[in-house]
Amino acid sequence: WRTSTRSQTSNCVEVAPLAAGPSAVALRDSKDRGGPVLLFNRAGWLGFITGAKKGQFDLN
Structure with a gap:
């Protein structure tokens, strides 16, 4: 397991x-x-990362 370098404390x-x-x-x-644990295939992971970068999952 690796933690993102952009993660905050909490x-x-x-x-x-x-x-x-x-x-x-x-x-x-x-x-x-x-x-x-969420499991992603390669296409699902790439879609998740793309959506996260675009702010698709932001709660604000």
């Missing part, structure tokens, strides 16, 4: 590349490491 996510299986990337909340 708002962090961690990402893990996966070596095998249909999923390419796992994503979790660093405050709840035993909690749910």
Whole structure:
């Protein structure tokens, strides 16, 4: 698991590349490491990153 260099103290996510299986990337909340994990295939991950960069998921 890797934490983003842009993460804040209380708002962090961690990402893990996966070596095998249909999923390419796992994503979790660093405050709840035993909690749910989101799994993305390559296309889904690229779509998520693109949307995040465009502000699609901003709550403001």
